[in-house]
Amino acid sequence: EIDLMALWVEEMVIESNLVLDILFLAYYENFCICNGQQWQNLCELLKGIVSGSFNIGKLAASSEAKNSFYHAKVQLLLILIETLDLENLLRMVHDDIPFRDDSIFLLKDIQAMDGLVSSLIPFEAVEVGPLILAWAVFVYLLLSLPDRHDYHVLMEIDHMGYVQNTIVCAPFGYLIDVLHSAFLVDSDGPASGYLSVLKTFISAFITSFEVGHQSETLKMITDILCKIYRGEESLCMQFWDRNCFIDQPIRSLLYSIANDFPINIAELVRLLSALCEGSWPAECV
Template sequence: MASAVASPKLVDESLWWDSFVGLFGELDKVPPSNDPPDHLVENLKRHRAWFLNSIAYFKPPDQTSRLALDSPELAVGSHRLLVKPELKKDALRVSEYMCLNEVQSYILVHRHPRISDSTVDGDDKEFLHSEIDYKILWVDESLIEGNLLMDILFLAYYDNSSSCNIEQWKTICSLFKDVLCGPLNIGKIAVSVEAKESFDVLKAKILLIVIETLNLESVLCMVHDEISLREGGSIFSVTEIKELDAQVSSFADSYAVEAGPLLLAWAVFQCLVLSLPERNNSTTLMEIDHISFVRQAFEVGTFDYLLGILHIFKDSDGPTSGFLCVVRTLMSAFVASYELSLEKEDETLIKILDILSLIYHGQESLAMQFWDKDSFIDGPIRSILYMLEKEYPIRISEFVLLLSALCEGSWPAECVCS
């Protein structure tokens, strides 16, 4: 009688992951005007957990996974893997060097035979260099996928296809913190210059998503139209604002330069809300010290950091104009909230002008919006231009700098000349 075939060893199905490169390739082929096909939607749903916690889903070694490799076959959810002795040996070495779960290490060497081939006759030192090559490749691919995910998330909120409630905002804010200094800080193992730059872009994108979901544009509109907080249904309530303040305050002690723009955005949000008519629970809001957030933002060099990320976005792929608009709105909200000094020794105005010039330069749609007198978003920035005009010729260099950035397109050019 033939011996019974042993059942595959069942292991945690969350240990399995698919490469996202092919998935994003399919998404890229879908025309913007069309809905994704059903099979692609289902594929996205299946990978939702990995999209949200991809790096955290790579587990550390454990005894259960190690013992599972003693079985002739593994069942990782619906996936089956034959355990080959030579691959098992290399998987255990990968697990040791990378501090990675044994089953996930086996999946790696199973997918990438070159890792196994390089270790069959090699010594530990040689294998360590294979290991380093793979880690570099893994980091690079993770950053590519992360940046694509951030583009999708940004567009979902920027195009108003999704509204952000208090819980979603806190989740995105926590994600930003984890990327800066928590378990998602993949930048600490980025080796190549390209990987480090890609991680900088990733951090900047998450930052701008957090700022965009504060909905500063709506608050500026409420200020412009003199709408009370009670009547404006598109921003957070007083109770929620207190919750958000506690969340943002957790960044204040880190003095991370990347958190500076968030501190600044929160300060101007508070200042604008306090200027709304018929404030509900105004005493509660007055307890929040928005000036201290501004001070901390200045201490970490927020304007210099914004200049840096604008240069990065000018040279990168993705929804560049959308990111520029977020920074434009932040600058406009800041100007609307706080009085600018014209003193030469105060460099704040110069840095703001540098930021604005970089935002508007080469952007015809933004320049046209600036010269549209009905654009309340650009109103505070137009006040800077008029202020410089009144100072002519004392601030002639700053005046010309801003005008030169606002002349993209035939109609903006006419406005500049007149």
């Protein structure tokens, strides 16, 4: 009976991975749009999983089930970050497009989403740290848009408080662990899509908050970017394409590090070596 239970749990979690891969693709490829209520439902699901409210994690006994359960948490996290539509927000900031109540989420939905994010406790579950940080970036970018007459609701959100709260769980450290894990190798999903979501998140973070050149944050961001770009020719080509506004903040960070030579020479060399995949990127380096 125990073996049957373990087998059932293992198969159920594996099927969940497949469903989450499909869900990620649906949002990533813009086959459907995630509204505020759907985002909250997904966030509640992640919250329940990482808090232990759902017993599925406790039932995952085999190594296969544990790995699949770990993958499910990462998949949900990346889906939630992707559906914040940071790429669209960066485009709106870049093109100076004003905020409209239906351009991203409805303001009432943003209030409800913020209430849910504020209930997440980063020191109890490291998985929620990157999500809280992504939410802080999301709010900052919204506040950066022109035509702020409806922004009193957003101004009440303490996005800097969210950033400070995530320090306890080292959100970038968690992302580094994910990238060093077998998640992308073992996943049947779109690995390049997951990497692209992380790249957009890092780019949005750099846009929103200052990255000190002597900080541990810079080293961790460099680690993440190296893992994202290394071996990915298409992503490297996007980086060196000056018309690609998503990579512009990362390019600015690279040029800033280069201007400080020989300070942070290790980060500079590692990042450049990761950005030379393909003939044209190699020429750019």
